Amino acid sequence: MKKILTLLIFVQTLAGQTPAPPAAGNAEKGKATYMKIGCYTCHGTMGQGGAGARLAPNPLAAPAFINYVRKGGPNHSFLGGMPAYSNSIISDADLADIRAYLTSIPAPPPVKSIPLLNQ
Amino acid sequence: MKKSQNGPVNRRNFLKGAAAGAAAFVAKPAVAAAQEQRAAVAAAKPAEVNGPESGKHASDFMVDLFKSLGMEYMFSMCASSFIGIHESIINYAGNKNPECITCTHEEISVAMANGYAKVEGKPVLVCVHGTVGTQHAAMAVYDAWCDRVPIYMVLGNTIDATERGGEVAWVHSAQDPAGIIRDMTKWDDNPVSLAHFAESAVRAYKIAMTPPMGPVAICVDDHMQDGVTPAGLKVPKLAMPSPPQGESAAVAEAAKLLVAAQNPVIMTTRAARTPEGLKLMVELAETLQAGVVDAKRRMNFPTRHPLNGGVPNQADVILALEAGDLSNVTRAAHQRGAKIINISAGELFQKSNYGDYFRYAEVDLPISGDAQATLPSLIEAIKREMTGDRKAAAQARGAKLAEANRQNLERARTDATYAWDANPISTARLSMELWDQIKNEDWSLVTGWVNWPIRLWDFNKHYQYIGRAGGEGVGYHAPASIGAALANKKHGRLTVAIQPDGDFMVAPGVLWTAAHHQIPLLMIMQNNKAYHMEVMYFQRQALARNRSTEGLKIGFGLDKPDIDYAAMAKSMGVAASGPISDPKELGPAIRRGIEVVKRGEPYLIDAVTQAR
Numbered sequence: 225m226k227k228i229l230t231l232l233i234f235v236q237t238l239a240g241q242t243p244a245p246p247a248a249g250n251a252e253k254g255k256a257t258y259m260k261i262g263c264y265t266c267h268g269t270m271g272q273g274g275a276g277a278r279l280a281p282n283p284l285a286a287p288a289f290i291n292y293v294r295k296g297g298p299n300h301s302f303l304g305g306m307p308a309y310s311n312s313i314i315s316d317a318d319l320a321d322i323r324a325y326l327t328s329i330p331a332p333p334p335v336k337s338i339p340l341l342n343q
Numbered sequence: 344m345k346k347s348q349n350g351p352v353n354r355r356n357f358l359k360g361a362a363a364g365a366a367a368f369v370a371k372p373a374v375a376a377a378q379e380q381r382a383a384v385a386a387a388k389p390a391e392v393n394g395p396e397s398g399k400h401a402s403d404f405m406v407d408l409f410k411s412l413g414m415e416y417m418f419s420m421c422a423s424s425f426i427g428i429h430e431s432i433i434n435y436a437g438n439k440n441p442e443c444i445t446c447t448h449e450e451i452s453v454a455m456a457n458g459y460a461k462v463e464g465k466p467v468l469v470c471v472h473g474t475v476g477t478q479h480a481a482m483a484v485y486d487a488w489c490d491r492v493p494i495y496m497v498l499g500n501t502i503d504a505t506e507r508g509g510e511v512a513w514v515h516s517a518q519d520p521a522g523i524i525r526d527m528t529k530w531d532d533n534p535v536s537l538a539h540f541a542e543s544a545v546r547a548y549k550i551a552m553t554p555p556m557g558p559v560a561i562c563v564d565d566h567m568q569d570g571v572t573p574a575g576l577k578v579p580k581l582a583m584p585s586p587p588q589g590e591s592a593a594v595a596e597a598a599k600l601l602v603a604a605q606n607p608v609i610m611t612t613r614a615a616r617t618p619e620g621l622k623l624m625v626e627l628a629e630t631l632q633a634g635v636v637d638a639k640r641r642m643n644f645p646t647r648h649p650l651n652g653g654v655p656n657q658a659d660v661i662l663a664l665e666a667g668d669l670s671n672v673t674r675a676a677h678q679r680g681a682k683i684i685n686i687s688a689g690e691l692f693q694k695s696n697y698g699d700y701f702r703y704a705e706v707d708l709p710i711s712g713d714a715q716a717t718l719p720s721l722i723e724a725i726k727r728e729m730t731g732d733r734k735a736a737a738q739a740r741g742a743k744l745a746e747a748n749r750q751n752l753e754r755a756r757t758d759a760t761y762a763w764d765a766n767p768i769s770t771a772r773l774s775m776e777l778w779d780q781i782k783n784e785d786w787s788l789v790t791g792w793v794n795w796p797i798r799l800w801d802f803n804k805h806y807q808y809i810g811r812a813g814g815e816g817v818g819y820h821a822p823a824s825i826g827a828a829l830a831n832k833k834h835g836r837l838t839v840a841i842q843p844d845g846d847f848m849v850a851p852g853v854l855w856t857a858a859h860h861q862i863p864l865l866m867i868m869q870n871n872k873a874y875h876m877e878v879m880y881f882q883r884q885a886l887a888r889n890r891s892t893e894g895l896k897i898g899f900g901l902d903k904p905d906i907d908y909a910a911m912a913k914s915m916g917v918a919a920s921g922p923i924s925d926p927k928e929l930g931p932a933i934r935r936g937i938e939v940v941k942r943g944e945p946y947l948i949d950a951v952t953q954a955r
Binding site: 260272273307333341 | 753756757758759760761762763767770772775776779799875879882883886887891893954955
C-alpha cells in the first residue's frame with residue numbers, strides 16, 4: 225500500500241494539473257518513437273501510467289519534461305525510479321515529438337460517465 | 344519389508360523375469376548366467392493374483408491413512424514408484440477421498456495443491472515420482488515454503504538397490520529423495536516399515552498444519568506398497584495441537600503501547616490464515632481505530648473497510664502481524680522515534696539457505712507466536728487498556744482514516760478512466776468489466792498481481808483472494824488458480840482468474856486437467872505479449888550503460904508469432920474466445936464465459952492488454 229500511495233503522489237506530480245502549452249513537435253513521429261524505445265512498457269500506450277507515472281494528456285511543460293527524462297526520477301517502486309535517457313539515446317527533437325504525442329491524447333471521460341466505475 | 348514367497352504379482356519380479364528372458368538371447372559369462380538362472384526360478388514361482396494371504400495390501404492401508412487425514416484428492420502425474428497407492432485409490436477406495444486428479448507436470452501438482460490449500464485451509468495428497476518428479480516439483484514446493492502453505496507430499500522411490508529393475512529405475516531412485524527439497528520443507532521422513540510410515544504420515548500432517556505451516560514430504564518405497572498390512576496395525580490418532588500464542592506479558596505490553604499511541608498502524612502480510620482470522624483483524628482494527636496496511640498475501644482485511652490503508656511512515660507505533668520484510672520500516676521508524684511490535688511465528692521455524700527471512704529488522708517488541716492465534720488475547724488486552732479519552736482519540740483517528748479511504752477509492756476510479764477505451768485493453772477496464780459481472784455472485788479471485796481489483800473491488804470474504812506465489816516463481820498462477828477453483832467447486836463459488844500470459848506458458852497443460860476433471864474457472868488471459876517485468880529491467884540496464892533500449896523485444900517478447908491462447912485452450916477441451924483487444928467486446932465474452940463456468944466447466948478468454 226505504501227508503494228501505491230507513493231506512486232499516486234508521483235503520478236499526480238508528473239501529470240501536472242495545469243494545461244501544457246501547445247506542443248511543438250510531430251505527434252505521429254512521437255508515437256512511433258514512444259513505442260520503439262519502449263516508453264509504453266511503464267507508462268502505457270496512451271500515457272495512462274502503470275509501473276511508471278501517468279504522462280497524458282497534460283505532460284510537464286517542455287523544458288521540465290526534457291529535464292526530467294534527462295535526469296531520471298526518484299525511486300517510487302521496487303523497480304526504482306524513471307531511468308535517465310541521455311542525448312545520445314534520444315534527442316531533444318524526439319522528446320518534443322513524444323511530448324506532442326502525449327499532448328494529443330484526449331482527456332479521459334469523467335468517472336460519472338462510466339457506469340462500470342460507479343458501483 | 345519382507346515379502347511372502349507366494350505374495351501378489353510383483354512388478355519388479357515381472358521385470359526381472361522379462362530381463363532374464365531377453366538376456367538368454369545374448370552371450371554371457373558363467374557367473375551371470377547362474378545369477379539369471381536363480382532369478383528365473385524365483386520368477387517362475389506361482390503368484391497370488393487376487394490379494395495378500397492375510398490382511399490388506401499395504402497401499403490399501405496407506406489410503407486408509409490418507410482418508411483419516413481428510414485428503415479429498417490426490418494430485419499427481421502418474422508414475423511407477425507410487426503405483427501401489429494409485430491402484431489402491433482406484434480399486435480399494437473407489438476413487439473417492441482421495442480422488443485422483445491427473446496432472447501433466449509435478450510443478451502443476453504442487454501449485455494446484457497450493458491454491459487448493461489457501462482456499463480450503465488444508466492440504467491434498469500430492470504424489471510425485473522419485474528423483475525426476477521431485478525435481479519437477481521443487482519450484483512449486485519453494486513457492487509454498489515461502490508462502491507458509493501446507494503441502495503434503497509422498498515421494499515414490501525404490502530404496503532397495505537390488506530391487507531397481509534397470510537403468511531407468513536406477514536414475515529415478517535415490518538414497519534420500521527428500522534431500523532434493525529438504526531446505527524448503529518443514530519435515531520429511533524415509534520410513535522403513537508400514538508402521539513407521541503410518542506414524543510419519545500422521546506426524547507429517549500435524550507438522551504441515553501447525554503454524555508456521557509449510558510443505559512436508561514422506562518417502563514411500565514401492566516395495567513397501569506391495570506388502571501386506573501387519574495384523575493389528577492401526578491408523579494413528581490425529582489430534583491437532585493448538586497454534587502457538589504470544590506470551591501474555593508481552594501481549595499486555597503491546598496493548599499498552601498501541602493504546603497510548605497517537606497514530607498506530609497495523610501492517611500485515613499473512614495474518615489471516617482462516618475466515619476467523621479475517622474477522623479478528625477487523626475487530627482489532629475497529630477496537631484500536633487503526634489503519635491496516637495489507638500486503639495481501641492472504642485476504643487479511645476487507646478492501647472497502649473504512650480502516651483499510653494507512654501510512655506506516657507517519658506511525659508512532661507499528662504493529663506488524665506475520666509481515667514480510669520489515670527492515671526498511673524499522674529503520675525509518677527508529678529515525679523518528681517510533682516503536683515496532685512484531686507478532687509472528689516466523690522465528691519459530693526457519694531454515695538457512697533461502698532468503699525468505701529477509702534483512703534483519705530491529706524490532707522493539709518481538710513476540711514469537713502465531714498472529715491469528717494471538718489476536719484474541721491482544722484484542723482483549725487493548726479493550727482493557729482503553730480509557731474514555733483514548734476511545735475518543737481513537738474515534739477521531741478512525742474518522743480521518745475513513746475519509747482518506749473514501750478519497751483513495753475516488754482517486755482509483757479517476758485513475759481507471761485513463762486509457763478506458765484503449766486498444767489493447769487497459770488492465771483497469773479489464774478488471775471492471777469482470778467486476779461488473781461477478782459482483783452479485785459468490786465469487787473468488789484466485790490470482791495475484793491484480794492491483795486494480797485490490798483498489799476497486801469490494802473484497803470482504805477470506806476466500807475472495809489468496810495472494811500470489813510465495814517465492815515469486817513464474818508458473819504458479821495457472822495451476823494454483825485451478826487448484827483453488829477445485830476447492831471452490833464444492834462450495835458453489837464462481838472462481839475467476841486474471842492470468843499473466845508469461846506465467847501461463849510455463850505449464851499450460853493444466854488447462855487439460857481443468858477440462859478433464861470439469862473444474863469450473865473463468866480464466867482471463869492478460870495477454871501483454873511479453874515478460875514485461877523483465878523488459879523494464881532491461882531498459883534500466885541499457886540506460887545505466889547509456890545504450891539503446893530498442894532491443895526490448897529480444898528475448899523478452901511473446902510474439903512473432905502471437906500465441907493463440909484460445910486455440911490452445913480449445914485443443915485441450917476448454918471452451919474459449921479471443922483474442923480480444925477491443926474493450927467493447929470483452930463484456931459479452933465474460934458473459935458467455937460465466938454461463939459456461941456456471942455449468943461446471945472451465946472457460947478461457949484471451950484478452951490482449953496493456954503492459955500493466
